[in-house]
Amino acid sequence: MAQRAVWLIRHEPGTSFGGTVRFSRRYPTVEKRAKVFNGSSYVPVPEDGPFLKALLSELRLLGDDKDFVESRDSCSHINKTSVYGLLVGGEELWPVVAFLRNDMIHASVPLVEQTLSPRPPLISISGISQGLELLFGIQDFLYSGQKNDTELNAKLSQLPDLLLQACPLGTLLDANLQNSLDSINFASVTQPQKQPAWKVGTYKGKPQISISITEKVKSMQYGKQDIADTWQVVGTVTCKCDLEGIMPNVTISLNLPTNGSPLQDILVHPCVTSLDSAILTSSSIDTVDDSAFSGPYKFPFTPPLESFNLCYYTSQVPVPPILGFYQMKEEEVQLKITVNLKLHESVKNNFEFCEAHIPFYNRGPITHLEYKVSFGQLEVFREKSLLVWIIGQKFPKSMEISFSGTITFGAKGHNKQPFDHICIGNTAYVKLHFRISDYTLTGCYADQHSVQVFASGKPKISAQPAVARKKHLIPKHWSYRQFLATYRKLISSDYYIWNSKAPAPVTFASLLS
């Protein structure tokens, strides 16, 4: 269970190599084992240059797709996971875990502790999940809060030291690289026994807990009789617990109002120590009925130092927050469009912003436009063939607004107007972007009654601290009223309203309902 090598490759389309290796790290002791385990099927880890070339080619990132290339385009060359085989020097290096995020290709080669021919199934290779986790960890570290290339370069330069902590000899010890960074900084602090490995050092200062619930709502609305609209809420609960003591025990309960929509598909952070079976089994796979578990959802845990995602959930609210209708018809040389939007009365009518984007793909620039909006303003991006309807902070009292117009397009220019492979012919969509603060669609909230903290007394260092801690546990319901901060917000994400007069990409669920 180890990695033979790790790479970060910046994808740079248009350059001679198509990319540059920004970071790489090899593990010779693991390589030594690979040689023994893989036997005659062993393929050594290549140098950076050949690896870069092979990987970019396999990921179709070399940008040269004019001609049919059998090794890349053959119909039987099918990859169904982020694990690839790379042709290097006439031999196939496998498995290579790789994915592209933010123009950076994250790649690693996990050790397989057996022969590679026949190829063992991925599920049997422990290094695959470890490799993915390491790469996710690197990605989180590089891109959390990173804004520009200078910051990225600074973080890249820290990577060698961080991996010396987090993965010194090829076996991943901690995927949270921020932790490793802290441990370098905390190195001078004497660590007490039974300090969790995921918590370096202890917090000193004013106790404070902050909980933020972010819900994203996505929707697919078709405006058709035979196809059901779909929508789903995905929630993330983020916590930051500044508490003294090595292992403070905290329980956070998420509550729903009387008519709230039950939380489903709950995934918790590994620091959560136990879970009610009702939480574990509440799932969107089953049809929701009145008997569904509707909270409170209790999460007992020992918090890490940093901010972390306590849990994720989904929920099926009864109606989408904004119901839309989009109709687009081609009439001779022009397009006739109508958009109607209706905010549901139960939703808080106080947006940070609300916009409807109406893009036109695979056409020329907008040359002529006549329109009427019942509310808000329209911005026109002629070259990009895009209309943005700015609705603003509030819907009007009627809660209904509409837009209609006729548009004429010019001749298609080369690569100036956007291409899309979904919006063919009259297949088109309106995409809504909005954000409401201090609001959740499910109604989910946490308040001062939701947080319980069990801090230990003054733990003495003893031979059996685990037992001692339990003995000294003083279940004391601390009032954190003045130290608790809670935030809520609702954000749209993938909120599509499709042209009802043309085919639209349909999910299986829409067809079943």
Add this chain to the structure above:
Amino acid sequence: MGPLNREAWARRLAAFRASPSTFMARAESEDLGLDLLSDLRSDKLSEQTKVSLLALSLEYSDKLWPDAPAAEAAVTSLLDTLILLPPRPSALRRPLLLAATTALVAGGALGPTSEASCRLLPLLLRLASGQDVGRAFGPTAEQHPLQATACECLRELESCKPGLLGSSLGLLRSLLGQMGPVQPLSLLLALVLHNTLVAQSRSGVGLQGLLVAGASSTGGSRWDWTLAEEGDAHLQPQAPSWPTAEEGECGLSILEPSPEEARELRAAVAQLLDTSYLLTPVAQAHLLWLLGWAMRGLRGQLPMLFKPQLVRLLGTAQLTLLHSVLALKATFGEALFTTQDEALLLRRLTLAAQHPALPSPTHLFYLHCLLSFPENCPLGPEGEEAAPLLLGPQLCRGLMPSLLHDPMALLAHLHLLCLLCAEDEEEDKGQAQSPRQFLVELLTGLLQRAALGDGPRALATLCFQATYLTASCLAGQPAILTPLIHGLAQLYQARPSLVPHFVDLLDRVGPELGEPLRKVLWQEVVTRPGPGEALGWHLQMLAEVAEGGAQSATLSFLQATAPHCTDWGLQQALLQVCRALLQTSGGDGLADLLQMLARQLEDPDGRDHARLYYMLLAHLASPKLGVALGPSLAAPALASSLVAENQGFATTLMVQETPAPIQLSVGRQKARGPLPVLRLQVEALEAVYSMELRFCVKGQLYEPLEAIHIPCLCPDRPTHPLYLTLKPRRPAPTQLQVQALYTTTTGLTCHAHLPPLSVNFADLFLPFPQSPKGSELSFFEELWDSCLPKGVESRVWCPLGSQGLETLVSQHLEPFVVVAQPPTSYHIAVHLPPHSMLLLRLEAAQADGVPVAIRTDDWAVLPMAGDYLRGLAAC
């Protein structure tokens, strides 16, 4: 070379990293390892630079110190550097320990005879156990990180040499109970426990109290290498192979520990699991893989120890943790997961495979895990991806593919959908929306996208991959294949430039899709009105699918097209179709077309080419033609395609020399008729067809011999003898040169030289016509007298050997006896074609021979007759 400064080192390291092999090929590269070691002690370099030097040695120690002596020296130097560090905080101690460990392993120096090993191992163990190792190891604040690093180093050494720490098991256990960083010690203890248990179950002996042994081995006493040496042969996988191998296969026997050992073992495992929540998620997962695999061969209630951890783990869907739970599932099956537990795990996995909060690579990995799910009662064949029994369509609703997925995700979900469709063949009839209908709609969507004129190639590739995947999973379902074929035909109509994809698909799919698709595409091409821009593509397509339809229609299309093929490329494409037709059928129509092309094409290369095809068609039978054109063309030659073509089939049209495919031998033949006939026995070594055997006699002794034709010979079928008529000009023995010309099963024409055949003197013997009964003696006497005076007379002694005279005569001379008075005398007359005779009088036999009087009318025969008679006894 003196110490380098920071910049010089930075340049050198960068040059090395850019391409280690190029760097090491240079002359000065040899010193890199030595310079690095010496500069680590230099006062002029900053600690940061030294850390970067150590980082390089961590990554490339196998390049810097590739063999054991170099590695040994490097480790010694690194350890010396470590000890010489001043007793203040330093960032070098950890990397020095790691570098020493790496160099020792990567250079292959780890072993009982290595002094460096014997220094490093006790040092690491003392550090790991938190013992005071002196002021040289920095202030107490640095002890904790060093302790953790020492554990890491020991874990790596134990991974590479299982059993190394076997005797320290008890010590490590006690350390975990008392103090020290939990994670490094837990992982180390778990690995040593794992390796010990695996080794013990291999050798079949018990734990021998290792779990409770004291801290004896850490003192100054020598390192105990016994267990490491025993386990040396097997580097032990830390993870189970999948699906769970049978006990016998991996050489593991069921280990039955004594009650006391079982108690200790349970306590040790429970201790590790109880504190596992203190480990990072990835380390917890590692621990679970190790413990799960270690205990698979053990009897008893041990798997239940994992139970309390499961609910906590199932709640997370954290990648490594859920993966380790699946590993436990595969290892213990029903012993740990009841049917309900299995169902819950499957639900959580299904949920995780589609949870919007998780990234796409995680979804795809979980999807793979679903299709390889280790079921308690698997039904299908092992090793193949299949949907688990419990995973019904209801559970899969959220896992269906969508056009909005990226290509990889779409293919992965499509695979699942296909598997469900294959299972649900019967069940889903009558439903408003069946998965199969959805699949058809999805494929239609993909085909539409691929048809986009200016779309990227990736969209077309995706469409063909989806088609291939569907066709391989659902080959027997016309309800899906029929609309798919229709859609592909439309795609071809819309975008003929996708021909290479179509050709690739046709070459790879089975006949269920391939055959009807060929027909439909052929139809598409030949019924197109007039030539267009895409004529080149259509011709390419026709070359692939020509066999799918009627030849007459193809030929009329080609005839109509030919005048439009004005450039070289189009002409070549046209000729490629002719080539495909040549291979499959032929016929008059094709000959006419080729003749027309040979006259009318503008390009001389094209005309030559057409003429060549015409000649081939006119002169070769169709199987031969098929073979001659069989191998596909190499890359088109620049000067002339004809050259390339010629290279392609010159070998197939030429007669090639091969080793003999048959064995020939001369058998015994009854002499009769006017001419001597050789009876030949044939034995086939391989199947040959249309064989012609040609015989040749050196000189003018015989008239030319006729060839023998054999239609077919097979090694396992009986063969008839062959008869070869000899026409001697003079009665003399000779050797026949034999050549075989034949066709192989693959249609190649070959020739082979066979070993020469000997025609002996006796093979030429023919009897005289039978004389009337009663007048034999006078007939003989007349012959006898007629020999002289032109002929010669002689007497020879014919040895009899063990056989008597009667046997000798009956065996060799029976057909030629004219007068016999056994056992006293025989009169023998032999006709030797063309015009000679040999007369023998055998008289009363004596003890060891018989005197023979010889007369012949041809003096040249006499020496041969003498030799023959003298040699008879030996036959």
